[in-house]
Amino acid sequence: xxxxxxxxxxxxxxxxxxxxxxxxxxxxxxxxxxxxxxxxxxxxxxxxxxxxxxxxxxxxxxxxxxxxxxxxxxxxxxxxxxxxxxxxxxxxxxxxxxxxxxxxxxxxxxxxxxxxxxxxxxxxxxxxxxxxxxxxxxxxxxxxxxxxxxxxxxxxxxxxxxxxxxxxxxxxxxxxxxxxxxxxxxxxxxxxxxxxxxxxxxxxxxxxxxxxxxxxxxxxxxxxxxxxxxxxxxxxxxxxxxxxxxxxxxxxxxxxxxxxxxxxxxxxxxxxxxxxxxxxxxxxxxxxxxxxxxxxxxxxxxxxxxxxxxxxxxxxxxxxxxxxxxxxxxxxxxxxxxxxxxxxxxxxxxxxxxxxxxxxx
Amino acid sequence: xxxxxxxxxxxxxxxxxxxxxxxxxxxxxxxxxxxxxxxxxxxxxxxxxxxxxxxxxxxxxxxxxxxxxxxxxxxxxxxxxxxxxxxxxxxxxxxxxxxxxxxxxxxxxxxxxxxxxxxxxxxxxxxxxxxxxxxxxxxxxxxxxxxxxxxxxxxxxxxxxxxxxxxxxxxxxxxxxxxxxxxxxxxxxxxxxxxxxxxxxxxxxxxxxxxxxxxxxxxxxxxxxxxxxxxxxxxxxxxxxxxxxxxxxxxxxxxxxxxxxxxxxx
Amino acid sequence: xxxxxxxxxxxxxxxxxxxxxxxxxxxxxxxxxxxxxxxxxxxxxxxxxxxxxxxxxxxxxxxxxxxxxxxxxxxxxxxxxxxxxxxxxxxxxxxxxxxxxxxxxxxxxxxxxxxxxxxxxxxxxxxxxxxxxxxxxxxxxxxxxxxxxxxxxxxxxxxxxxxxxxxxxxxxxxxxxxxxxxxxxxxxxxxxxxxxxxxxxxxxxxxxxxxxxxxxxxxxxxxxxxxxxxxxxxxxxxxxxxxxxxxxxxxxxxxxxxxxxxxxxxxxxxxxxxxxxxxxxxxxxxxxxx
Numbered sequence: 080x081x082x083x084x085x086x087x088x089x090x091x092x093x094x095x096x097x098x099x100x101x102x103x104x105x106x107x108x109x110x111x112x113x114x115x116x117x118x119x120x121x122x123x124x125x126x127x128x129x130x131x132x133x134x135x136x137x138x139x140x141x142x143x144x145x146x147x148x149x150x151x152x153x154x155x156x157x158x159x160x161x162x163x164x165x166x167x168x169x170x171x172x173x174x175x176x177x178x179x180x181x182x183x184x185x186x187x188x189x190x191x192x193x194x195x196x197x198x199x200x201x202x203x204x205x206x207x208x209x210x211x212x213x214x215x216x217x218x219x220x221x222x223x224x225x226x227x228x229x230x231x232x233x234x235x236x237x238x239x240x241x242x243x244x245x246x247x248x249x250x251x252x253x254x255x256x257x258x259x260x261x262x263x264x265x266x267x268x269x270x271x272x273x274x275x276x277x278x279x280x281x282x283x284x285x286x287x288x289x290x291x292x293x294x295x296x297x298x299x300x301x302x303x304x305x306x307x308x309x310x311x312x313x314x315x316x317x318x319x320x321x322x323x324x325x326x327x328x329x330x331x332x333x334x335x336x337x338x339x340x341x342x343x344x345x346x347x348x349x350x351x352x353x354x355x356x357x358x359x360x361x362x363x364x365x366x367x368x369x370x371x372x373x374x375x376x377x378x379x380x381x382x383x384x385x386x387x388x389x390x391x392x393x394x395x396x397x398x399x400x401x402x403x404x405x406x407x408x409x410x411x412x413x414x415x416x417x418x419x420x421x422x423x424x425x426x427x428x429x430x431x432x433x434x435x436x437x438x439x440x
Numbered sequence: 441x442x443x444x445x446x447x448x449x450x451x452x453x454x455x456x457x458x459x460x461x462x463x464x465x466x467x468x469x470x471x472x473x474x475x476x477x478x479x480x481x482x483x484x485x486x487x488x489x490x491x492x493x494x495x496x497x498x499x500x501x502x503x504x505x506x507x508x509x510x511x512x513x514x515x516x517x518x519x520x521x522x523x524x525x526x527x528x529x530x531x532x533x534x535x536x537x538x539x540x541x542x543x544x545x546x547x548x549x550x551x552x553x554x555x556x557x558x559x560x561x562x563x564x565x566x567x568x569x570x571x572x573x574x575x576x577x578x579x580x581x582x583x584x585x586x587x588x589x590x591x592x593x594x595x596x597x598x599x600x601x602x603x604x605x606x607x608x609x610x611x612x613x614x615x616x617x618x619x620x621x622x623x624x625x626x627x628x629x630x631x632x633x634x635x636x637x638x639x640x641x642x643x644x645x646x647x648x649x650x651x652x653x654x655x656x657x658x659x660x661x662x663x664x665x666x667x668x669x670x671x672x673x674x675x676x677x678x679x680x681x682x683x684x685x686x687x688x689x690x691x692x693x694x695x696x697x698x699x700x701x702x703x704x705x706x
Numbered sequence: 707x708x709x710x711x712x713x714x715x716x717x718x719x720x721x722x723x724x725x726x727x728x729x730x731x732x733x734x735x736x737x738x739x740x741x742x743x744x745x746x747x748x749x750x751x752x753x754x755x756x757x758x759x760x761x762x763x764x765x766x767x768x769x770x771x772x773x774x775x776x777x778x779x780x781x782x783x784x785x786x787x788x789x790x791x792x793x794x795x796x797x798x799x800x801x802x803x804x805x806x807x808x809x810x811x812x813x814x815x816x817x818x819x820x821x822x823x824x825x826x827x828x829x830x831x832x833x834x835x836x837x838x839x840x841x842x843x844x845x846x847x848x849x850x851x852x853x854x855x856x857x858x859x860x861x862x863x864x865x866x867x868x869x870x871x872x873x874x875x876x877x878x879x880x881x882x883x884x885x886x887x888x889x890x891x892x893x894x895x896x897x898x899x900x901x902x903x904x905x906x907x908x909x910x911x912x913x914x915x916x917x918x919x920x921x922x923x924x925x926x927x928x929x930x931x932x933x934x935x936x937x938x939x940x941x942x943x944x945x946x947x948x949x950x951x952x953x954x955x956x957x958x959x960x961x962x963x964x965x966x967x968x969x970x971x972x973x974x975x976x977x978x979x980x981x982x983x984x985x986x987x988x989x990x991x992x993x994x995x996x
Contacts, residue, residue: 450793473838552737668827
């Protein structure tokens with residue numbers, strides 16, 4: 080894997096507002112990379128500094144080994160799919176896609192027409208070239224934006240919340256298509272999104288950003304299973320947080336978890352540096368289970384009382400009160416054949432396993 | 441329902457004076473009053489042979505064309521800056537530029553007269569009128585162009601730059617075609633205002649009067665009034681034509697930018 | 707320096723705004739300053755004496771004609787404003803609330819068209835309508851409502867007010883219309899849902915929300931009307947002349963530019979002061995209600 084984009088100590092100020100704080104980041108060639116975070120975390124600003132649409136206040140942006148300082152957007156080997164798609168309303172679909180070829184005097188008119196048709200067929204819009212662009216649907220506009228950017232064969236394709244304007248069905252369909260397209264063209268994709276599920280589904284690696292900083296940079300599975308801070312854990316998926324007391328550190332960590340008791344866990348279950356004493360133990364709802372009548376387990380059990388039931392169809396989410404914990408435990412159960420939906424107030428047993436715990440400071 | 445009746449009555453009030461114009465322009469009498477006496481086109485014929493009127497029209501056309509171009513250029517700067525950029529004390533600067541909209545014209549006229557004649561001791565010319573007309577037309581141009589520029593997605597130009605165009609050619613290839621209807625409509629409005637403006641032109645015109653100043657002169661001679669009516673008829677017809685074009689262009693611009701029409705010049 | 711300016715968003719914005727800004731500075735702010743300066747000088751036959759003096763202002767205070775003219779001007783402008791805005795509000799309301807949205811542009815277009823046609827000729831035509839042998843008198847005589855032509859409608863303040871109210875109609879309608887258009891229609895439904903009838907909804911919701919438009923309309927009519935001398939000249943007769951006519955006379959006929967400048971300054975200050983008081987009172991009234 081070769082580094083394609085390198086950011087070193089990138090800072091960005093808007094007046095007094097510190098939008099990007101000392102960003103260090105390497106993005107590899109051919110990677111599907113995501114910048115994930117809540118709105119206002121600086122992810123779009125970071126994307127725009129790579130595109131050259133935003134100057135950095137300090138630090139270095141390198142693409143393909145070249146320092147991009149003073150290189151304006153039109154001269155960078157990056158192309159962007161804008162959040163609004165920015166399809167030029169006064170141009171037809173084909174004219175939109177061919178927009179970036181205007182300065183390519185080495186190409187004949189026929190070459191350009193063929194390239195446009197190829198680009199359109201790549202995004203599933205064969206034969207749409209003559210259409211007026213303002214008559215397109217949201218999904219079609221996005222495809223035109225993709226074709227328009229990819230026709231220039233950039234080293235990096237930048238996508239600024241490209242799916243946020245689409246409805247849920249269309250969004251899921253485009254997620255799959257974007258992954259397929261990225262594998263097909265082999266270009267580095269950098270996606271900005273606030274949707275954690277979208278980032279998990281599509282990316283090779285994800286940088287989670289908060290307040291202008293990268294909170295964690297990891298592959299989706301690590302990010303989900305071993306979040307390195309409470310705010311990453313809160314932002315991605317659901318997690319129960321239990322107060323814990325670290326008793327001994329080492330290859331195995333001895334810890335007393337409120338409500339669950341004393342256990343020892345692997346050192347890698349603590350992604351951030353720990354000290355003896357107070358800590359937090361996180362556990363995902365789907366790694367806990369309710370022991371229904373007639374089921375058996377060799378895992379650990381703890382007594383509880385159903386406090387709240389939220390029925391989702393395929394899943395049921397239970398809040399179960401357990402002695403020694405202030406907040407009830409949130410537990411996700413698949414509605415398998417024969418499993419009843421429990422009622423509030425029913426006494427039950429909760430199945431848990433110390434291997435699913437993550438320890439946070 | 442009663443509101444609609446009122447609205448129609450109000451429109452009649454608005455149009456009453458203009459409706460009279462063609463009636464007297466074709467009336468075969470030197471006195472502008474009822475009863476009418478007969479049909480004639482003499483007054484229009486008289487317009488054709490009046491050389492001092494022709495000079496005045498030429499003066500006014502020159503002034504109006506220059507005013508339209510200059511005030512629209514200034515309007516483009518202001519509307520683009522207002523719609524696309526954040527900068528220090530923006531609201532204050534924009535308010536200041538729009539101020540001529542509420543400034544009494546006589547104040548504009550006398551203050552410029554004082555500066556030009558008394559302080560700089562320069563002569564009055566068409567350019568002094570143009571300078572003042574640009575000042576009062578620019579706010580109107582900004583108001584019209586604001587609509588065009590604010591409807592523009594700022595990422596359009598960024599997309600063009602991202603696709604390899606420089607800042608200037610991005611403006612030329614993307615923004616300019618999209619705001620062109622607004623630009624033409626702004627020029628037509630400024631042209632119309634300048635062509636019709638009297639108070640400032642009266643103070644600032646040099647030896648050769650503009651058309652409204654010439655009409656003002658004619659009004660003192662009752663015998664010339666039917667000719668004024670004929671001239672007015674032509675002017676009103678032209679104004680309506682120009683404004684209809686401006687309005688149609690504005691609507692086409694809205695449609696082209698894919699925006700729903702909310703209507704109106706301002 | 708230039709490079710630095712163009713590299714930041716704020717810099718590009720300032721660079722772009724500077725041509726219209728400096729134009730307004732040079733051709734509006736600077737001349738306004740000049741006229742204030744000028745009002746403290748005196749005319750000495752063909753020359754201007756640049757010694758600082760308050761004589762022009764003393765003249766304005768001491769000679770009753772100026773005060774009377776100013777008073778009459780403010781009265782006319784105030785009345786014109788009141789009449790224009792009161793007449794305009796229902797039209798703006800009608801177009802905003804009762805006209806189908808695809809027809810609104812057409813209505814606004816119809817309303818603005820007369821405004822763009824030659825002002826001088828429009829004023830003159832009012833003379834034709836209101837005159838001794840005019841449309842109204844001829845009409846009323848013909849249907850036998852009057853035996854002699856009415857004379858109180860031309861060559862006096864009434865005629866000036868009618869003509870100006872006509873000329874400034876679109877200026878009043880457009881800002882009110884814009885303010886009414888901005889009102890979220892669900893607010894009116896909410897008010898009715900909370901128990902108010904249509905009339906009270908208008909007074910408790912629509913009108914307060916339309917106030918910014920009404921204020922804009924008042925200012926945009928009141929301030930410029932003080933500077934008009936065409937209408938009083940043509941329509942006012944001897945008793946209908948206004949301060950603007952006097953300014954014009956001082957500048958062009960009597961060749962006493964400093965006195966004219968002082969009159970212009972006094973007129974501007976009075977108008978500005980009245981406008982400020984109006985805006986402040988309005989703000990307090992709106993705040994008092996909420």
